[in-house]
Amino acid sequence: MSRRQDRHQRPAWSGPLGLYASGTTWLHRLGPGAKSVGLAVVGLLVLVVRGPWGAVLLLAAVTVAAASAGLRRRNVLRSLLPILVTAGVVGLYQWWQRGPAIAVEVAAGLVTVVLAACVVTATTRSDHLLDALGRALAPLRHVGLPPRTVALSVALMIRSVPALLATAGQVRDAARARGLERSPRALLVPAAVRTVARARSTGEALAARGLGD
Amino acid sequence: MPVAPENDAVPAAASRVPVDPDAGGRALPVPVLRSSAATDVALIATFAAFVAVCALLPSIAVPNLAVPITLQTFGVMLAGVVLGPRRGSLAVLLYLAVGLAGLPVFAQGTGGLAVLGKPSLGYLLAFPLAAGLAGLLVGRARSLPTRWLPVAIFGACAAGSLLLTHPIGISVMGARLGMGVQEAIAAGATFLPGDVLKNVLVAVVATAVFRAFPDLLQRRP
Numbered sequence: 001m002s003r004r005q006d007r008h009q010r011p012a013w014s015g016p017l018g019l020y021a022s023g024t025t026w027l028h029r030l031g032p033g034a035k036s037v038g039l040a041v042v043g044l045l046v047l048v049v050r051g052p053w054g055a056v057l058l059l060a061a062v063t064v065a066a067a068s069a070g071l072r073r074r075n076v077l078r079s080l081l082p083i084l085v086t087a088g089v090v091g092l093y094q095w096w097q098r099g100p101a102i103a104v105e106v107a108a109g110l111v112t113v114v115l116a117a118c119v120v121t122a123t124t125r126s127d128h129l130l131d132a133l134g135r136a137l138a139p140l141r142h143v144g145l146p147p148r149t150v151a152l153s154v155a156l157m158i159r160s161v162p163a164l165l166a167t168a169g170q171v172r173d174a175a176r177a178r179g180l181e182r183s184p185r186a187l188l189v190p191a192a193v194r195t196v197a198r199a200r201s202t203g204e205a206l207a208a209r210g211l212g213d
Numbered sequence: 214m215p216v217a218p219e220n221d222a223v224p225a226a227a228s229r230v231p232v233d234p235d236a237g238g239r240a241l242p243v244p245v246l247r248s249s250a251a252t253d254v255a256l257i258a259t260f261a262a263f264v265a266v267c268a269l270l271p272s273i274a275v276p277n278l279a280v281p282i283t284l285q286t287f288g289v290m291l292a293g294v295v296l297g298p299r300r301g302s303l304a305v306l307l308y309l310a311v312g313l314a315g316l317p318v319f320a321q322g323t324g325g326l327a328v329l330g331k332p333s334l335g336y337l338l339a340f341p342l343a344a345g346l347a348g349l350l351v352g353r354a355r356s357l358p359t360r361w362l363p364v365a366i367f368g369a370c371a372a373g374s375l376l377l378t379h380p381i382g383i384s385v386m387g388a389r390l391g392m393g394v395q396e397a398i399a400a401g402a403t404f405l406p407g408d409v410l411k412n413v414l415v416a417v418v419a420t421a422v423f424r425a426f427p428d429l430l431q432r433r434p
Contacts, residue, residue: 090391098391116330118325120325120326126311154310156254157307157311158311164259188414192263192295195263196425196429197425
């Protein structure tokens, strides 16, 4: 069950590195925790700052930061395209309903947060971000959720996605062979049952190795 | 190999859970069934992956419905119903955390923190709560006769989506887009028909899963 084979079936799954683009700029070198805090600050500022000029200024600042990350413009535009369309539609609607000031504020606010988040995602390896999340969740060990278990769950989930995609492909082939490829029941029931069966045997394998307890 | 439609739906059932044909299909006491923390971890992680697969698969085109629906909410509600409130909402939380960390597991192969800025953020935030509520309600309804189980599951899912997913999703969308209450509700209502359909699917699929693994319904930690 090689990853290359799965990628052949589903190009959307781009592997464990996710949407990261390698580089050496200051944003790449900054730690994931600091970047997450920065993103939260941007999000708060968008909520707090009122008026079109503040929103545009914030958008300009984030754009400058994004330009300094040395990302490929085409990739950034591709991940921004959906929110640009949304911002355009909502901006036009709000212009018509409530005037240009609100329209600019809402549209610029949307693009600002999504652009900042895209930059954080593209300059931070997802395994580093997950490590930071694990460290942030470390206090949960007092309520019975040790960080090791969190890390194990993340690893198990990432491993399971390609396997389940392959299962979904098999189930679809089986349904097609019976002429049922348009029946949601014939597609989803075997996929769900096999998911539970897979989880059960994974759990037995973990218990046999003394993991997860 | 000729396979009847029902056969491949229950591949592991025969070997795992003996069913007494004389007892009207009810499950016998299972000889060895360790409900360990390892199994819980595996169930949570695998169902988080299942939600990701549901969101990634090409959407099912539904006749009489203009927009094709993705199965993301189907996976979320199924996790809640099958795993119960605690494990179900943990599975959905794991899915959200991995997606926010940048793996492309959200609908249309997107991922990363960018979803935090999108107007649809509220729906994502409501998912673990809705899955938890649906799992809780199904746990309450497990003493019902078997033939009422699908109806109970559908009701639990409808409660989860109508009480939590849509109100939270619509509020966040309205706040982010600067809309009034009525505008936001009108925009959010476009998701309702697909949602009803997906909850019907959850009821059908979860009933089949409970038939294959009856202990999932009986023990819900």
